[in-house]
Amino acid sequence: xxxxxxxxxxxxxxxxxxxxxxxxxxxxxxxxxxxxxxxxxxxxxxxxxxxxxxxxxxxxxxxxxxxxxxxxxxxxxxxxxxxxxxxxxxxxxxxxxxxxxxxxxxxxxxxxxxxxxxxxxxxxxxxxxxxxxxxxxxxxxxxxxxxxxxxxxxxxxxxxxxxxxxxxxxxxxxxxxxxxxxxxxxxxxxxxxxxxxxxxxxxxxxxxxxxxxxxxxxxxxxxxxxxxxxxxxxxxxxxxxxxxxxxxxxxxxxxxxxxxxxxxxxxxxxxxxxxxxxxxxxxxxxxxxxxxxxxxxxxxxxxxxxxxxxxxxxxxxxxxxxxxxxxxxxxxxxxxxxxxxxxxxxxxxxxxxxxxxxxxxxx
Amino acid sequence: xxxxxxxxxxxxxxxxxxxxxxxxxxxxxxxxxxxxxxxxxxxxxxxxxxxxxxxxxxxxxxxxxxxxxxxxxxxxxxxxxxxxxxxxxxxxxxxxxxxxxxxxxxxxxxxxxxxxxxxxxxxxxxxxxxxxxxxxxxxxxxxxxxxxxxxxxxxxxxxxxxxxxxxxxxxxxxxxxxxxxxxxxxxxxxxxxxxxxxxxxxxxxxxxxxxxxxxxxxxxxxxxxxxxxxxxxxxxxxxxxxxxxxxxxxxxxxxxxxxxxxxxxxxxxxxxxxxxxxxxxxxxxxxxxxxxxxxxxxxxxxxxxxxxxxxxxxxxxxxxxxxxxxxxxxxxxxxxxxxxxxxxxxxxxxxxxxxxxxxxxxx
DNA sequence: CTGAAAGCGCTTACAG
DNA sequence: CTGAAAGCGCTTACAG
Numbered sequence: 001x002x003x004x005x006x007x008x009x010x011x012x013x014x015x016x017x018x019x020x021x022x023x024x025x026x027x028x029x030x031x032x033x034x035x036x037x038x039x040x041x042x043x044x045x046x047x048x049x050x051x052x053x054x055x056x057x058x059x060x061x062x063x064x065x066x067x068x069x070x071x072x073x074x075x076x077x078x079x080x081x082x083x084x085x086x087x088x089x090x091x092x093x094x095x096x097x098x099x100x101x102x103x104x105x106x107x108x109x110x111x112x113x114x115x116x117x118x119x120x121x122x123x124x125x126x127x128x129x130x131x132x133x134x135x136x137x138x139x140x141x142x143x144x145x146x147x148x149x150x151x152x153x154x155x156x157x158x159x160x161x162x163x164x165x166x167x168x169x170x171x172x173x174x175x176x177x178x179x180x181x182x183x184x185x186x187x188x189x190x191x192x193x194x195x196x197x198x199x200x201x202x203x204x205x206x207x208x209x210x211x212x213x214x215x216x217x218x219x220x221x222x223x224x225x226x227x228x229x230x231x232x233x234x235x236x237x238x239x240x241x242x243x244x245x246x247x248x249x250x251x252x253x254x255x256x257x258x259x260x261x262x263x264x265x266x267x268x269x270x271x272x273x274x275x276x277x278x279x280x281x282x283x284x285x286x287x288x289x290x291x292x293x294x295x296x297x298x299x300x301x302x303x304x305x306x307x308x309x310x311x312x313x314x315x316x317x318x319x320x321x322x323x324x325x326x327x328x329x330x331x332x333x334x335x336x337x338x339x340x341x342x343x344x345x346x347x348x349x350x351x352x353x354x355x356x357x358x359x360x361x362x363x
Numbered sequence: 364x365x366x367x368x369x370x371x372x373x374x375x376x377x378x379x380x381x382x383x384x385x386x387x388x389x390x391x392x393x394x395x396x397x398x399x400x401x402x403x404x405x406x407x408x409x410x411x412x413x414x415x416x417x418x419x420x421x422x423x424x425x426x427x428x429x430x431x432x433x434x435x436x437x438x439x440x441x442x443x444x445x446x447x448x449x450x451x452x453x454x455x456x457x458x459x460x461x462x463x464x465x466x467x468x469x470x471x472x473x474x475x476x477x478x479x480x481x482x483x484x485x486x487x488x489x490x491x492x493x494x495x496x497x498x499x500x501x502x503x504x505x506x507x508x509x510x511x512x513x514x515x516x517x518x519x520x521x522x523x524x525x526x527x528x529x530x531x532x533x534x535x536x537x538x539x540x541x542x543x544x545x546x547x548x549x550x551x552x553x554x555x556x557x558x559x560x561x562x563x564x565x566x567x568x569x570x571x572x573x574x575x576x577x578x579x580x581x582x583x584x585x586x587x588x589x590x591x592x593x594x595x596x597x598x599x600x601x602x603x604x605x606x607x608x609x610x611x612x613x614x615x616x617x618x619x620x621x622x623x624x625x626x627x628x629x630x631x632x633x634x635x636x637x638x639x640x641x642x643x644x645x646x647x648x649x650x651x652x653x654x655x656x657x658x659x660x661x662x663x664x665x666x667x668x669x670x671x672x673x674x675x676x677x678x679x680x681x682x683x684x685x686x687x688x689x690x691x692x693x694x695x696x697x698x699x700x701x702x703x704x705x706x707x708x709x710x711x712x713x714x715x716x717x718x719x720x721x722x723x724x725x726x
Numbered sequence: 727c728t729g730a731a732a733g734c735g736c737t738t739a740c741a742g
Numbered sequence: 743c744t745g746a747a748a749g750c751g752c753t754t755a756c757a758g
Contacts, residue, residue, distance in 0.1 A: 004503075006735055017745040022737055032743065049503075050479040053425060054735035056416035057750050067460070072448070078441035085435070085462045089469075094476060097430070097460040099448045106452075113457060116413040140367075140412075231649065263653050285650065286594065290626050292655030369751055380729040385753055395727065417751035420734050 005048045014042040025050075052094075056118055064094040065313065066114040066122035068107065072099045075285050076256065076302065077125065080147060083306030084123060091314060093120065100127045108133040115140050121313045126151050129193060143316040147309045150193045150326070157316060158326045159309040163194050163282070166298030166331030167201030167252065170280045173296075173333065174250045175205065178278060178340040181212050184241040184248030186234070186258050188219040195254050198282055202252050215248050217241050234261020235268065242269045242277070249277060250339075256283035259295055263338075274340040284334060294336035301329050368411045377405040388413075415457075419481055427457040428676065429477040429485035431470065435462045438648050439619065439665065440488065443510060446669030447486060454677065456483065463490045471496040478503050484676045489514050492556060506679040510672045513556045513689070520679060521689045522672040526557050526645070529661030529694025530564030530615065533643045536659075536696065537613045538568065541641060541703040544575050547604040547611030549597070549621050551582040558617050561645055565615050578611050580604050597624020598631065605632045605640070613637075613702075616644035622651070622658060626701075637703040647697060657699035664692050 007018040007025075014021070016035065023031045024039035025048075031039075042048075056062035065088050069077040085095045096117060098110035104127050111133040114122050121143040126134065131151050137144045138155065145157040174180045185202050187195045199216065206214040217240050219233060234257055241248060242265060251266075253259040259281030266273050273279050273293050284299035308327055316322060335341045370381040370388075377384070379398065386394045387402035388411075394402075405411075419425035428451050432440040444460065451458045459480060461473035467490050474496040477485050484506040489497065494514050500507045501518065508520040537543045548565050550558045562579065569577040580603050582596060597620055604611060605628060614629075616622040622644030629636050636642050636656050647662035671690055679685060698704045 004735090007737095008735085011745095018736080019738080019745055019747095020743090023744090026737080028737095030743065035743080049475065051420070051481070051735050052476075052479045053416045053419035053481055054750090055737080057414070057420050057752085058735080058737045060750070062416060064459075071445075073438070073441050073445045075436070075438065075441070078436050078438075078444075081441075081460065082434075082436045082462055085460060089461075089473075094480065095460045096427075097444065097448060097458045098452075099445055110452075112412065113415075116415045117457065118414070118416055257649075260650055260653060267653075286620075287623055287648065287650040287654065290623060290630070290655065291650065291653050367751090370753095371751085374729095381752080382729055382731095382754080383727090386728090389753080391753095393727065398727080414751050417734090418753080420736080421751080421753045423734070 004051070005046055006051070009046060010039060010042045010048055013046055014038045060118060061120050062094075062118045063092055064088075064096055064117060064119050066096045066098065066110075066117070066119045066124070068098045068100060068110050068114070068122060068124040070100050070102050070125045070127055072097065074255075074257065076148075076283055076300065079302045080306045080309075083303060084310055087307070087310040087314075100125075102127050104128045104132065111137055115142065118142075121145070121317050123147060123309055123313055125149060131155070141320070143313060143320060145309055145313045145316065147305065148194055154326070155324055157312045157324050159305055159312060160194065160328060161298075161300040161305065161331050162328050163197035163331075164201040164204075166282060166300075166333070167198040168205045169201075169331070169333050170282070170296070170298050170339075171202045171205035171252055172208075173335070174252075174278060174280060174339060175209050175212055178250070178274075180248075180250040180278060182215070182246070182248040183212065183250050183252060184215045184217065185252045185254065186217050186237045186241060186262055187254035188258065198254055213248075215241065215244070230257065231261060231264065234258045235264045236261075238262040238265030239268065242266065242271065247277070250274075251277055251279050253279065253281035256281065256285050256288075259283070259288070259297070263291065263295070273338050278340050279338040282331075289334075289336055291338075293338045296336045296339035296341065297334050298331040299334050300331060304329055367414070368409055369414070372409060373402060373405045373411055376409060377401045423481060424483050425457075425481045426455055427451075427459055427480060427482050429459045429461065429473075429480070429482045429487070431461045431463060431473050431477070431485060431487040433463050433465050433488045433490055435460065437618075437620065439511075439646055439663065442665045443669045443672075446666060447673055450670070450673040450677075463488075465490050467491045467495065474500055478505065484508070484680050486510060486672055486676055488512060494518070504683070506676060506683060508672055508676045508679065510668065511557055517689070518687050520675045520687050522668055522675060523557065523691060524661075524663040524668065524694050525691050526560035526694075527564040527567075529645060529663075529696070530561040531568045532564075532694070532696050533645070533659070533661050533702075534565045534568035534615055535571075536698070537615075537641060537643060537702060538572050538575055541613070541637075543611075543613040543641060545578070545609070545611040546575065546613050546615060547578045547580065548615045548617065549580050549600045549604060549625055550617035551621065561617055576611075578604065578607070593620065594624060594627065597621045598627045599624075601625040601628030602631065605629065605634065611640070613641035613643070616642065619644065619646035619648050619651075622646070622660070626654065626658070636701050641703050642701040645694075652697075652699055654701075656701045659699045659702035659704065660697050661694040662697050663694060667692055 007021040010021045011018045021039050024036040088095045100107040107127045123145050125148050148160050189195045206212045217237050251262050253262045280296045282298050284297045288295040370384040373384045374381045384402050387399040448458045463470045470490045486508050488511050511523050552558045569575045580600050614625050616625045643659045645661050647660045651658040
């Protein structure tokens with residue numbers, strides 16, 4: 001185990017002070033280019049590594065940002081994580097990853113840890129609608145940006161897809177283009193505003209068309225049990241819809257996990273999609289156009305969401321006093337076979353038909 | 364922005380020294396329970412938060428571990444990340460997430476960052492077979508554990524699935540149970556030993572059965588371009604197999620992404636699975652039994668891999684001088700319809716048939 | 727058991 | 743521009 005080098009070692013080697021070493025290695029002004037080069041040369045020669053904790057302690061700010069997501073196993077969030085890590089690396093920042101599992105208790109703990117780390121900013125998918133520990137972050141002066149979900153009050157920068165518009169467009173497609181008069185929904189509302197907004201989209205689509213009914217099934221309290229949030233729970237939810245004497249003729253699934261659960265439930269009930277029940281869902285995944293049948297979805301512009309959110313975070317780091325900004329990006333409707341549309345159902349080239357919900361930005 | 368509390372504030376409030384505060388809050392021996400309680404009470408009353416950078420600087424070791432994966436968007440690695448984060452949190456450790464994108468240059472940079480952070484350990488999916496920067500980690504005394512892939516030399520704890528056995532079992536199933544005499548493989552070898560081992564499994568399965576041929580297609584150099592590693596690349600690879608005048612009658616896909624690409628290629632070529640071409644792949648995903656057709660796969664025991672690797676890491680943190688250990692966990696063959704087996708092809712309850720490759724542990 | 731004090735490796739007013 | 747020195751908030755030998 002080799003001894004660790006410090007600025008003192010470099011200073012000695014270069015015949016300078018630690019102050020100059022610091023200025024040179026941090027690319028600060030106040031050193032001649034000649035001195036800076038001498039320092040860099042010594043650092044390179046000696047194999048200097050840096051000590052991020054010392055720097056963080058002294059500067060009262062770590063070269064790191066936090067990423068607090070509700071479920072890193074969900075492809076939507078792992079994609080976000082990939083983009084965020086990429087951008088953070090460009091800024092020289094490390095990424096502290098936390099997974100709440102939708103638990104507000106976990107969220108609270110993790111946000112406190114972020115404060116303890118003195119991260120220079122946090123990107124969070126809030127697990128509750130009340131700001132809670134998020135306000136403490138703000139008090140501590142840590143720039144905070146929310147993704148995917150809003151929180152009560154307008155004090156946070158927020159980036160999300162048009163949950164309402166995507167859901168509404170999907171359900172209107174079922175009603176207008178396929179003549180469905182009874183829609184069922186499967187959702188997990190406890191996770192916050194996103195599902196709530198999606199459900200609102202369903203409701204208003206139905207309300208706008210007299211004669212169309214809506215039957216809602218929500219995971220409710222069950223959602224707290226992490227283990228049951230996957231297949232079994234989501235399949236069970238959809239089955240409750242299919243087992244009704246007056247089962248809906250089309251199902252709206254609130255997210256990617258629920259879509260798979262619903263599809264599984266329909267199979268389980270030995271019914272066919274879309275012949276017996278049509279199915280549409282929020283979120284797309286790389287495999288969804290290869291499912292039997294290919295799934296019609298409202299897809300999120302993940303890359304755009306991720307780049308917008310990191311941009312917003314770093315802008316807030318630079319200008320802490322900007323007003324909070326809420327950005328809503330359009331969802332993209334991808335019509336495939338599960339809604340009853342022709343085309344991609346069997347083999348052959350998949351020709352997706354896509355349209356976008358309207359983009360709205362509130363400054 | 365409230366001023367930050369320190370041990371000095373607590374000490375003053377409790378009428379004690381910062382030494383006692385430190386001992387009490389770090390659960391160290393050397394304080395009476397009465398003093399400890401007094402400190403905790405003051406900390407609670409004042410709303411003390413802690414400063415992890417100061418602690419890390421002084422202790423020369425951060426309460427954090429590093430997780431360096433090749434592709435956090437791959438469901439396999441995001442699952443690993445979920446488990447690792449969960450365990451780390453139990454130990455009071457933060458998780459520093461890095462994504463290499465299979466780039467050894469990135470890997471080198473990120474491992475250097477881990478050294479700069481003084482993490483107490485690192486879990487890494489190595490992007491190359493040469494130890495490289497991993498050896499520097501070792502020299503720096505940072506416990507390091509590898510997942511999914513091995514590195515030349517035996518100096519690292521390693522946990523992975525039985526790549527060889529899983530692939531071999533899959534291909535033998537194609538040969539013995541479905542009578543295929545010409546197998547094609549699509550792989551991306553540059554990522555290291557895992558794909559190489561899987562390919563070896565295919566080769567030996569074929570070699571063990573005279574009269575059976577193998578045609579290999581590998582991404583090779585192309586794999587460096589991150590953007591093309593997804594759908595387009597993987598679909599293109601499989602198409603090269605299908606476009607041959609003597610196309611194979613069955614395809615082995617080297618991982619989950621390649622499986623989807625292969626399936627897409629077969630669709631593109633307007634062929635049917637398994638009628639025209641059978642398909643088996645390494646890795647399972649929650650959607651794979653809902654694909655058209657349901658995919659026959661060698662599934663990795665992800666939870667077990669993740670818990671084993673974190674266990675190994677924390678054991679090494681506790682006992683730095685243990686000998687390196689290599690653990691190979693069995694893959695689970697899940698027979699579904701894409702190989703030609705009956706059952707789960709159309710609607711109805713999916714009855715997976717599963718078997719395990721043998722478990723082998725080298726102490 | 728308890729506390730005074732040194733020190734981890736940086737950064738940054740301050741003086742020259 | 744350059745350097746001496748203080749100090750960020752902890753932990754830990756050391757003395758009592």
